[in-house]
Structure formats: structure tokens, C-alpha cells
Amino acid sequence: MEDTHAAMGKKRRNILTREFFERDARLVARELLGKFLVRRHYSLIRTNKGIVRWGKDIAVMITETEAYNGPEDRASHAHRGRTIRNEPMWGDAGVWYVYLCYGMHNMLNIVTGPREYPAAVLIRGVESANGPGKITKMLQIGSTLNNKKAARASGLWIEDRGVKIAPRAIMRAVRIGVSYAGPVWSKKRYRFLIKNTA
DNA sequence: TAAGTGATCTCT
DNA sequence: GAGATCACTTAA
Numbered sequence: 001m002e003d004t005h006a007a008m009g010k011k012r013r014n015i016l017t018r019e020f021f022e023r024d025a026r027l028v029a030r031e032l033l034g035k036f037l038v039r040r041h042y043s044l045i046r047t048n049k050g051i052v053r054w055g056k057d058i059a060v061m062i063t064e065t066e067a068y069n070g071p072e073d074r075a076s077h078a079h080r081g082r083t084i085r086n087e088p089m090w091g092d093a094g095v096w097y098v099y100l101c102y103g104m105h106n107m108l109n110i111v112t113g114p115r116e117y118p119a120a121v122l123i124r125g126v127e128s129a130n131g132p133g134k135i136t137k138m139l140q141i142g143s144t145l146n147n148k149k150a151a152r153a154s155g156l157w158i159e160d161r162g163v164k165i166a167p168r169a170i171m172r173a174v175r176i177g178v179s180y181a182g183p184v185w186s187k188k189r190y191r192f193l194i195k196n197t198a
Numbered sequence: 199t200a201a202g203t204g205a206t207c208t209c210t
Numbered sequence: 211g212a213g214a215t216c217a218c219t220t221a222a
Contacts, residue, residue, distance in 0.1 A: 077217080083206080085207085099205085100216095101216060101218060102204085103202075103205070104204075104219080107217060109217085180215090199221100201220090205216095207215080208215100209212085
């Protein structure tokens with residue numbers, strides 16, 4: 001799903017702000033289903049007015065998320081304390097936390113909850129890509145976005161476009177790839193997905 | 199099922 | 211510094 005900067009310009013955007021994210025990670029993870037992740041890429045084009053910078057947006061609906069909640073969550077990077085890598089998790093809500101996993105995949109998370117409380121939501125699936133590594137590859141999301149606000153200025157943000165997901169269309173499941181987190185935390189059903197989507 | 203890949207973290 | 215680990219993907 002694509003639309004140009006010009007086409008979207010007249011429409012009223014409903015960009016999610018810090019208030020939305022400054023809540024329990026599990027609630028945010030659930031409510032992010034059906035919201036749109038929007039990536040803006042700029043390119044220079046030639047017009048009769050000369051060379052201008054042109055922004056093109058790619059918007060994809062979020063279909064799968066995972067919550068990582070608090071210092072006690074053994075599956076969370078924050079469990080071992082504050083480090084250079086996980087620093088964004090302790091900061092303001094509504095900020096991207098991007099890190100490299102397995103040497104080749106960037107994981108995209110949005111920080112949630114109050115300051116000093118480490119929590120985030122991993123964006124694990126969108127309508128046209130399932131798997132956190134594929135999303136970041138498709139939208140060209142890398143470490144340059146780490147610790148940047150989710151807003152137009154950073155080129156990556158989340159919008160509410162009015163899509164409502166019925167509660168019974170939402171499934172909960174255990175998180176992926178966190179078996180190391182022990183019997184309690186690896187079994188928490190902190191993964192949320194829309195039924196019938198890949 | 200296992201290789202690929204490299205930043206990060208822990209322990210010397 | 212060295213060694214282990216890792217919120218994954220792809221090809222077989």
C-alpha cells in the first residue's frame with residue numbers, strides 16, 4: 001500500500017503520540033494491531049521548478065506484536081540491567097528501539113510505559129511481511145532510527161487510520177524465540193496477533 | 199536442521 | 211581481548 005506525500009497531504013493524520021505509548025506494554029501491544037506503520041523515504045526529483053525533495057510514504061498495517069515488560073521479564077533485554085544497547089528502553093515512551101540480532105536482522109521496537117521503567121513492544125508482523133527481520137528489511141529500517149521519536153521528523157511513525165479489530169479476532173500466544181527465559185517468563189502470553197493473517 | 203552473521207555482553 | 215549469546219531467516 002503506497003501513497004504519495006501530496007496525496008496524503010490534505011487528509012488529517014492521526015499519528016500516535018507519547019500518550020498512547022506511555023501505558024502498559026501489553027495493552028499497547030494489543031492496541032497496535034490494526035494501526036499503520038508508516039515509513040517515509042525521500043528522493044530528489046526534477047520538476048519544472050527545479051530539483052525538489054519528494055517524500056513517498058509506505059504504510060503497512062500491524063498484525064503481530066510482542067510485549068517486553070519491565071526489569072523482571074527474563075525474556076527482555078532489560079532483565080540484566082541498563083546497558084548501552086538497551087538504554088532506549090528506560091527512556092521516553094514513543095521512541096524507537098532498534099537493535100541488530102543474529103548479526104543480520106534489525107528488530108524494531110517501540111518504547112512503552114513511564115520513564116525509568118524498561119518496556120517495549122516488538123513489531124513482529126505487518127500485513128505484507130511476517131517476521132521482524134523482514135519488516136525492517138522491507139522498510140529499510142536500521143540503527144539510524146534507534147532512540148529516535150516515532151514522528152514525522154524521524155521518517156517512521158505509527159498512525160491510527162480508523163481500522164477497528166474486533167476483540168475476538170485477536171489471538172494471544174507465547175512469545176517466539178525466548179525459551180531461555182525460564183519456565184515462567186517464556187510461557188507468558190505476551191504475543192498478540194490478528195487471526196487469519198500471516 | 200543448521201548455517202550465516204556481527205554487535206553486545208560477560209568474564210578474564 | 212576472548213568466547214558465548216542472540217526477541218531471525220533461508221535453504222535443504
